[in-house]
Amino acid sequence: xxxxxxxxxxxxxxxxxxxxxxxxxxxxxxxxxxxxxxxxxxxxxxxxxxxxxxxxxxxxxxxxxxxxxxxxxxxxxxxxxxxxxxxxxxxxxxxxxxxxxxxxxxxxxxxxxxxxxxxxxxxxxxxxxxxxxxxxxxxxxxxxxxxxxxxxxx
Numbered sequence: 584x585x586x587x588x589x590x591x592x593x594x595x596x597x598x599x600x601x602x603x604x605x606x607x608x609x610x611x612x613x614x615x616x617x618x619x620x621x622x623x624x625x626x627x628x629x630x631x632x633x634x635x636x637x638x639x640x641x642x643x644x645x646x647x648x649x650x651x652x653x654x655x656x657x658x659x660x661x662x663x664x665x666x667x668x669x670x671x672x673x674x675x676x677x678x679x680x681x682x683x684x685x686x687x688x689x690x691x692x693x694x695x696x697x698x699x700x701x702x703x704x705x706x707x708x709x710x711x712x713x714x715x716x717x718x719x720x721x722x723x724x725x726x727x728x729x730x731x732x733x734x735x736x737x
Contacts, residue, residue: 586631648696651725665716
């Protein structure tokens with residue numbers, strides 16, 4: 584469902600992105616609206632799916648995971664269930680933190696975390712290479728994250 588947003592909605596969204604932990608009253612003050620208006624607007628934006636439910640953001644590096652690898656897969660598409668079977672199996676690998684599918688040269692991308700390269704090598708050999716219907720794999724080791732922002736320029 585598409586929802587029209589106005590300048591007030593944009594101000595609220597910008598302020599919420601800047602400080603997601605603030606109370607509704609503080610958010611209203613920062614956006615220059617009353618608390619009641621802020622509450623109604625946020626409720627409308629949440630109801631339309633513009634603002635999703637709050638989520639915990641876990642810093643896996645702080646938990647000892649130092650390696651992140653993006654694996655790009657091409658699947659053997661001769662089996663009509665290849666995508667479903669691959670994705671279902673990949674969901675079972677605890678070190679897989681992200682699964683994405685694509686149209687184009689790459690079929691699926693998995694982001695995998697590991698404590699170190701030895702741990703990654705173990706995960707790769709015992710859990711990744713055993714995933715079904717793999718035709719080709721390309722690995723990209725993350726060196727640095729320059730920008731990690733899911734916000735739109737509102």
